[in-house]
Amino acid sequence: MPYSAILFDLDGTLTDPKLGITGCIQYALSELGYKPPDADELHWCIGPPLKDSFSQLLKTLDDAVIEQAISLYRRRFATIGLFENFLYPQIPEILKTIRFAGYKTFVATSKPYIYATQVIEYFGLSLLFDGVYGSELDGSRSIKGDLIHHILLIEKLLPSTVVMVGDRSHDIIGAKRHHIASIGVTYGYGTEEELKAHGADLIAHSPSDISRLIISNSK
Structure with missing residues (x-):
């Protein structure tokens, strides 16, 4: 069955959020009395849920400590x-191409919905999406598989008609959980090895590859 809906991760796929995310992690750690790593040592934190990142950074499973760090970050x-934050090159153009070809487009990000909508509006992309979906501030739906399940239900999408586009393993894992196709992008913060190891169906090395792969594989 041809694809009809495309789910886009946000951080590392549509935008490069390195400066903001790493800066806020460094701020939170400093406020807690820790010496924060350099920004380049925090690339692995871009994409996964914040709770997981802070748990590893602080070497703790204590929810109270992790929540304090998240509060400082926010x-x-x-x-x-x-x-x-910066848009990756050609993103507005490839979104327009995909929509012009008749696909529905959605943002599917672990970032809280309240922030995701602000980012999409800030870059003037609101009219290029049928919906923006993210987690709640309490952490619910921050796991990509849970978020995808929510989107499939709300939008009444058939898994066989959906493609997830993202740069990290959790995007691919979430897609596999619901038997939807996935495109791993290598220009973000995940490696091709990471994406392939978790079963990405296709690999995009640039934003323009995304529209080409989607349209050519829907024929």
Whole structure:
């Protein structure tokens, strides 16, 4: 069955959020009395749920400590970090191409919905998506598989007609959980090895590859 709906991860797929995310993690760790790693050592935190990243960074499973770190992170992110972000080249153009070809498009991000919608609006992309989906501030639906399940239900999408596009393993894992196709992008923060190891069906090395792969594989 041809594809009809495309789910796009946000961080590392549509935008490069390195400056904002790493800066906010460094701020949170500093406020907690830790010496934060350099920004280049925090690339692995871009994409996965914040709770998981802080648990590893702080070497703890203590929810209270992790929630304190997330609260500090959001204190800076909500006003500064959110906008320390850049669109990857050609993103508006490839989204227009995909929509012009008749596909529905959705954002599917582990980032809280309240922030994801602000990012999409900030870059003037709102009209290029049929919906923006993210996690809740309490952490629910931050696991990509849970989020995809939610989108499939709300939008009444058949798994066989959906493609997930993302740059990290959890995007591919979430797609596999619901038997939907996946495109791993290598220009973000995951490697081709990571994406292939978790079963990405196709690999895009640039944003323009995404529209080409989707349209050519729907014929």
